[in-house]
Amino acid sequence: MKPLQKVAASILCAIFVLMVLATFLLPAPYARQFRDMPNAGPSTAHPLGTDALGRDCLSRLLYGTRVSLLLAPAAALLSTLIAALLGSVAGLLGGWFERIVLAATDLSLALPWLFLLLVVRAMLPLDVPPLVSVVIAFLMMGLLGWQASVRVICAAARGVRDSDFLLLARSSGCKPARLLWRHVAPNLRPLFYAQFFISIPLFILTEANLSILGLGVMEPMPSWGNLMRGFEDFSTLSANPWRLVPLVLLVIVVMCFQLVLPQQEVAQ
Amino acid sequence: MIRRLSVLLSLTIAVCCPVFVSAQSAGQSGGELHFCLRGEPKTFNPLLVEDDASETIRYLTGGVLIRLNRQTQALEPGLAVSWKVSEEGRKISFRLRTGLHFSDGTPFTSEDVAYTMKALMDPQLHSPTGDSFRSGDGQVVVQTPSADNIVVTFPAPVAGLERLFDQVAILSAHSPKKEMAVLGPFYVADYAPGSYVLLRRNANYWKKDKEGKPLPYLDSIRLDIQRNRDIELLRFRRGEIHLINTLDAEYFDRLQKDSPAAAHDAGPGLDSEFVWFNQVPTGSLAEYKKAWFRSTQFRKAISMAINRADLSRIVFAGHARPAFGPVSPANHFWFNSALPTQQYDSAGALRLLAQAGFRLEGETLRDFSGNRVEFTVITNSGNKSREQMGAMIQQDLSQIGIKVNLVTLDFPSLIERITRTYDYEACLLGLVNTDLDPNSQMNVWLSSAENHQWNPKQSKPATPWEAEIDRLMQAQSSAITDKKRKSDWDKVQQIVAAQQPFIYLVNKDAMSAISPAVLGSAPSVLDPHAFWNAEVLRLGPDPALGAQK
Numbered sequence: 001m002k003p004l005q006k007v008a009a010s011i012l013c014a015i016f017v018l019m020v021l022a023t024f025l026l027p028a029p030y031a032r033q034f035r036d037m038p039n040a041g042p043s044t045a046h047p048l049g050t051d052a053l054g055r056d057c058l059s060r061l062l063y064g065t066r067v068s069l070l071l072a073p074a075a076a077l078l079s080t081l082i083a084a085l086l087g088s089v090a091g092l093l094g095g096w097f098e099r100i101v102l103a104a105t106d107l108s109l110a111l112p113w114l115f116l117l118l119v120v121r122a123m124l125p126l127d128v129p130p131l132v133s134v135v136i137a138f139l140m141m142g143l144l145g146w147q148a149s150v151r152v153i154c155a156a157a158r159g160v161r162d163s164d165f166l167l168l169a170r171s172s173g174c175k176p177a178r179l180l181w182r183h184v185a186p187n188l189r190p191l192f193y194a195q196f197f198i199s200i201p202l203f204i205l206t207e208a209n210l211s212i213l214g215l216g217v218m219e220p221m222p223s224w225g226n227l228m229r230g231f232e233d234f235s236t237l238s239a240n241p242w243r244l245v246p247l248v249l250l251v252i253v254v255m256c257f258q259l260v261l262p263q264q265e266v267a268q
Numbered sequence: 269m270i271r272r273l274s275v276l277l278s279l280t281i282a283v284c285c286p287v288f289v290s291a292q293s294a295g296q297s298g299g300e301l302h303f304c305l306r307g308e309p310k311t312f313n314p315l316l317v318e319d320d321a322s323e324t325i326r327y328l329t330g331g332v333l334i335r336l337n338r339q340t341q342a343l344e345p346g347l348a349v350s351w352k353v354s355e356e357g358r359k360i361s362f363r364l365r366t367g368l369h370f371s372d373g374t375p376f377t378s379e380d381v382a383y384t385m386k387a388l389m390d391p392q393l394h395s396p397t398g399d400s401f402r403s404g405d406g407q408v409v410v411q412t413p414s415a416d417n418i419v420v421t422f423p424a425p426v427a428g429l430e431r432l433f434d435q436v437a438i439l440s441a442h443s444p445k446k447e448m449a450v451l452g453p454f455y456v457a458d459y460a461p462g463s464y465v466l467l468r469r470n471a472n473y474w475k476k477d478k479e480g481k482p483l484p485y486l487d488s489i490r491l492d493i494q495r496n497r498d499i500e501l502l503r504f505r506r507g508e509i510h511l512i513n514t515l516d517a518e519y520f521d522r523l524q525k526d527s528p529a530a531a532h533d534a535g536p537g538l539d540s541e542f543v544w545f546n547q548v549p550t551g552s553l554a555e556y557k558k559a560w561f562r563s564t565q566f567r568k569a570i571s572m573a574i575n576r577a578d579l580s581r582i583v584f585a586g587h588a589r590p591a592f593g594p595v596s597p598a599n600h601f602w603f604n605s606a607l608p609t610q611q612y613d614s615a616g617a618l619r620l621l622a623q624a625g626f627r628l629e630g631e632t633l634r635d636f637s638g639n640r641v642e643f644t645v646i647t648n649s650g651n652k653s654r655e656q657m658g659a660m661i662q663q664d665l666s667q668i669g670i671k672v673n674l675v676t677l678d679f680p681s682l683i684e685r686i687t688r689t690y691d692y693e694a695c696l697l698g699l700v701n702t703d704l705d706p707n708s709q710m711n712v713w714l715s716s717a718e719n720h721q722w723n724p725k726q727s728k729p730a731t732p733w734e735a736e737i738d739r740l741m742q743a744q745s746s747a748i749t750d751k752k753r754k755s756d757w758d759k760v761q762q763i764v765a766a767q768q769p770f771i772y773l774v775n776k777d778a779m780s781a782i783s784p785a786v787l788g789s790a791p792s793v794l795d796p797h798a799f800w801n802a803e804v805l806r807l808g809p810d811p812a813l814g815a816q817k
């Protein structure tokens with residue numbers, strides 16, 4: 001492991017430890033409002049200041065990290081798995097099955113998801129606890145966010161389909177499932193990782209947008225997404241630059257993932 | 269010698285006439301005022317106005333018989349020199365100004381008023397303005413005894429009749445330009461859909477200033493169509509527009525930091541924010557929750573446990589006042605100043621709940637059957653201040669052991685739930701009030717009304733106090749004297765304060781932005797806040813610098 005990767009791995013470990021120990025490290029409960037000090041700057045009591053309602057920003061960040069770092073990768077994993085399965089099979093088999101998968105993907109991309117999500121929200125019961133609401137939101141993202149990845153993976157699988165090693169495997173009697181599992185998937189693995197990492201920040205930001213529709217993380221629970229909703233007020237942000245910390249953390253986490261995991265893949 | 273004399277003379281004039289110099293620098297007639305409409309005007313016909321953009325154009329172009337002064341809240345003569353209401357509010361007689369002309373030069377007579385009234389009351393036209401005059405079955409009779417006299421007789425008494433004429437812009441009966449011929453200070457000169465509306469000075473406008481100079485001072489007003497409020501504020505800061513009619517607290521504070529002279533807070537306005545519980549018998553709620561929501565003590569306890577002062581201070585940055593009833597103190601005449609002010613008292617709330625059979629077990633409040641007291645408040649998504657209010661109410665009610673879930677919904681879904689399916693428990697919303705008269709709230713307070721939100725469209729009043737409100741609202745609407753109407757409306761406010769069907773939270777301040785380059789402005793709590801006196805506004809010597817000054 002190169003020194004840079006060691007640093008990235010250490011940072012990720014530190015963030016995960018902080019995430020796990022958040023309950024013990026919080027300066028204050030994440031929902032508690034210190035109403036005498038809304039929008040306060042950093043202090044010893046509140047190292048990252050407070051938000052508009054006087055809630056401790058560090059506590060909200062630590063707790064929000066737990067929500068986002070557990071659920072966004074889970075949603076990304078789900079969508080990547082769906083895309084990997086559909087894209088690989090379509091690319092490997094070709095013919096009518098590929099055409100059907102790609103047509104379904106095009107149709108799915110053309111659907112007005114925003115309105116469909118609004119319908120889903122309207123159908124959900126109102127008395128859903130915040131945690132369940134979060135899980136539903138990320139599950140929906142995972143189930144609906146596979147289309148773009150399918151096209152990329154299908155194109156790559158198509159390239160592998162006519163390769164010599166696959167011809168050799170076929171001629172030696174390899175079944176399609178084994179072909180897919182032993183020969184195609186390992187060749188496409190870097191692509192799967194890339195799609196996975198691209199999806200994580202995308203889902204975190206999608207969650208922020210869904211919160212506006214009442215589908216994401218609801219008050220008072222924090223997430224990186226709803227912490228970043230405060231960025232819409234540029235003048236407040238420029239006066240309080242420490243509020244950029246959630247964004248900095250998101251960038252660091254995504255970079256660290258990309259630095260660490262490809263090396264593991266190469267090692268295989 | 270002659271040159272010396274002329275220099276001396278010039279100096280003498282400059283020293284001896286400081287008044288003249290300062291008058292010149294204080295402002296100048298002419299110039300073009302710029303501000304934004306937040307949507308496309310749907311119509312230029314003043315009788316069909318429903319949207320804000322059309323209302324702005326009607327206000328600036330329409331000539332009315334009686335004008336409500338937005339600052340004093342008193343009625344003032346407009347096109348009518350005087351008026352008299354008789355026959356218990358069924359009949360109104362006007363004496364009109366003579367020698368007036370529409371913007372296209374067509375003479376103004378009582379025939380024009382008669383034509384306008386007939387068009388206004390024509391059921392085929394479906395005029396929203398005309399709806400407020402409809403008091404009973406039968407025809408409206410309009411008589412024109414002379415060119416400067418007109419008598420309008422309604423089939424039944426109309427409460428607050430003369431005040432309604434503030435909304436009726438008089439049309440010309442004879443002008444080929446139809447509704448584009450106006451009697452107001454400006455007329456519509458150009459309209460580029462999606463871009464702007466240009467209003468020019470009406471040279472035939474009747475009003476003059478104290479010195480006899482014809483009004484308005486401005487040459488024109490350019491109304492740019494701009495939906496995005498961030499861009500509107502940015503343009504104001506750049507000095508591209510001169511005013512913003514309504515600002516929310518967040519934008520106001522941002523502006524106040526940069527240009528305090530341009531940010532105006534006229535005090536509490538007519539808009540209120542409130543929360544209510546679903547009391548619809550057919551609503552899809554658990555029966556025990558319906559029982560909570562129907563309990564007056566439960567609602568009063570909730571009201572008592574909400575810290576309104578904190579809501580005003582934190583969510584609205586101090587630009588709101590705690591509200592305790594359906595009428596804002598900004599409504600000088602109709603506000604009931606004797607209403608009790610509900611102080612934040614969580615211990616008192618717990619005592620009330622205990623009387624109603626609730627008990628606090630540890631940190632959880634339970635009803636007499638042992639059910640945990642927990643409910644969901646819905647509000648519209650994207651409204652930051654309501655989401656923040658919801659979060660604060662969550663914490664306030666957690667102090668008395670109540671768990672509140674906050675759910676934001678897109679507006680159509682929210683409206684569907686509160687008006688059709690009744691599938692909700694509590695709702696946090698606001699009311700934009702543009703009319704001072706209690707008659708404008710009939711559709712809220714009558715138990716049969718659609719906007720009687722906690723339990724709408726009742727075939728007969730569900731509770732004795734709702735029956736009493738029905739009686740009082742009908743009584744005030746048919747009463748002749750304002751004193752009697754005020755007495756009835758005061759009682760309605762008392763019942764509402766005692767029963768808390770709506771738990772009023774805050775009255776938001778009326779805030780606007782007006783460039784220091786605009787002279788003569790006097791922001792008002794009534795809409796239009798910033799340009800209600802557009803005819804006397806003028807631009808300073810350096811209008812281009814606008815807000816940056």
